[in-house]
Amino acid sequence: MTHTLHLTAQHPHPGLAVAMIVGDVDVQTAPTLRSGAMEIIRQGHPRLVLDLAQVGFCDSAGLSAIIGIWHAAQEAGGSLSLAAVPDRLMRMLSMTGVDSFLPVHATAADVTDSPPASAQR
Numbered sequence: 001m002t003h004t005l006h007l008t009a010q011h012p013h014p015g016l017a018v019a020m021i022v023g024d025v026d027v028q029t030a031p032t033l034r035s036g037a038m039e040i041i042r043q044g045h046p047r048l049v050l051d052l053a054q055v056g057f058c059d060s061a062g063l064s065a066i067i068g069i070w071h072a073a074q075e076a077g078g079s080l081s082l083a084a085v086p087d088r089l090m091r092m093l094s095m096t097g098v099d100s101f102l103p104v105h106a107t108a109a110d111v112t113d114s115p116p117a118s119a120q121r
Contacts, residue, residue, distance in 0.1 A: 005029035007036040009045075012112045015078070017045035020108075022054040025062030034065040038072055046078025051108040053084035063092055070102055083108040 005023035012018060017040045025033055040048060048069065052058075070080040081103040085093065093099040105111050 003028045005032045007033065009040050011045060015045055016047040016049070016112065018049045018051055018083075018108045018112060020051045020054065024057040025055055025065065026057060026059045027061040030061040030065040033062065034068055037065075037069040041069075041072050041076050041078065046073055046076035048073050048078065049081045049083055049105075049108050049111045051083045052086060052089065053107075055086055055089070058086070058089045058092070060092075062089075063096065063098065066102070067098065079103075081105055081111050083111060 003024070003026070005021065005025060007019050007021055009017045009019045019037060019040060021033065023029060037048060037050070050066070050069070066080075066082070073080040082093075083105045084107055085104050090099075090104070093102065093104065103111075
């Protein structure tokens with residue numbers, strides 16, 4: 001397990017950001033994930049996709065950070081989606097019921113190629 005986490009963001013559409021997460025999301029790195037995602041939302045990208053393809057591990061602190069980011073996105077009038085969720089994290093999302101309110105997609109492209117949330121309502 002590594003104790004570093006890197007977050008880089010791309011902005012494929014106005015108001016939409018894809019944050020690529022690299023590393024493990026645990027009690028030591030979850031604050032980095034949360035603060036980085038909150039900053040993206042504050043910068044005017046309330047529709048956020050977390051691309052988790054390069055996440056090797058995520059514990060309950062990471063899950064808590066993801067739920068907190070979801071709340072922040074909702075408060076900003078946006079949304080949070082997860083993409084390329086590792087199997088272990090997918091099981092955690094399913095066991096806790098988080099997958100019932102947090103959209104999960106096979107790839108980030110599945111989200112970025114869809115119309116903006118305002119067009120889906």
